[in-house]
Amino acid sequence: MRSVFQDELDGVSQSLVDLSKMVAESMKKATEALLGAELRVAEEVISTDEKIDDFQHELDSRIIDIIARQQPVASDLRALITALRMSADLERMGDLSHHIAKIARLRHPEVAVPQDLHDIVRHMGDATTKIAEKVGTVIETRNTNMALELEQDDDVIDTLHRELIGKLTSGSWDKGVAAAVDMTLLGRYYERFADHAVSVSRRVYFLVTGEFAKH
């Protein structure tokens, strides 16, 4: 009986890894759609979000079913409750990629991001994609050093985000208010995506060590 349960826990963990990969891919494509005004890619991200939602719902049902059947206590119960929280974070990351893709679609055939902000947005897109990939590895390997690294990776995103807001509010912005509104929302989406990734990574850290990750 115990080994069936262990297989089930491993299955949950693997699904969380799969979900991380899906949202990493979704973020990568959303940024590609955004910077290239690629309508087809944007549509792909938007339709993938539904798949991510379905995947998460199936995973959550499975977790609740395991709790009901196996009646775990202590650390196993805690791991399953944490898995529910991680799946919620990952699903939300999918939503945020979806929001980015929707801005790309809304502005198509124009490019939503002014040319002189491409570098910073590409940087944010690359960094958030890497964070999501790393989160998958943290879940899979329970590598606490890598979990701590993610705190620094998030600092990079926060710095880029501040830089972006700085460019909007420096007084030399000449791209109009509508573009500033878009850029404010985009900055927020990238930042929140990274926050949720860090949240997942901290949950793994806590499960493994019983302590909160120090930042």
Next chain:
Amino acid sequence: MRSVFQDELDGVSQSLVDLSKMVAESMKKATEALLGAELRVAEEVISTDEKIDDFQHELDSRIIDIIARQQPVASDLRALITALRMSADLERMGDLSHHIAKIARLRHPEVAVPQDLHDIVRHMGDATTKIAEKVGTVIETRNTNMALELEQDDDVIDTLHRELIGKLTSGSWDKGVAAAVDMTLLGRYYERFADHAVSVSRRVYFLVTGEFAKH
């Protein structure tokens, strides 16, 4: 034994009602701080957020402890898992009030909101505060009609939010880009606050009826 368990479930429900009241109050004060540039009120909201977080952590630990000890199945387990999700939504609503208060504090002694947007922001503040209060009543009474009403209340917020963004991007905006960035973030915070309230209300609706609320 069963009646102890029932008392525990009632206690969880009451704590969620208390949490709703705390975030409603927090949103009310955040809007007051924002429109009046009231530093003391902003500080109060900011420090209340920590209390909300502590309250939520205590509640979550209690819920997990109930699951571990009582080993509920079927509908009782589902209700407890749902309570965890509702507490996460409510905690997030507290964060969003906190974000609003932080903008008020950042711009003090200036008022962050330009005078001709006061009406729309006051309207958003009132509507979101009422939504949070109503959510408390929905949790307490399990009134499904009121849960459905919340869907319409959320539509009002979405309309106000669109109106706000429209004012920023209409071409007649003359308050500068920094103010537009603030207003974009503020609009987003109010909108997300309402989204989380609706999410809580939908969870109650589903627990009571076994069906998803139709919108």
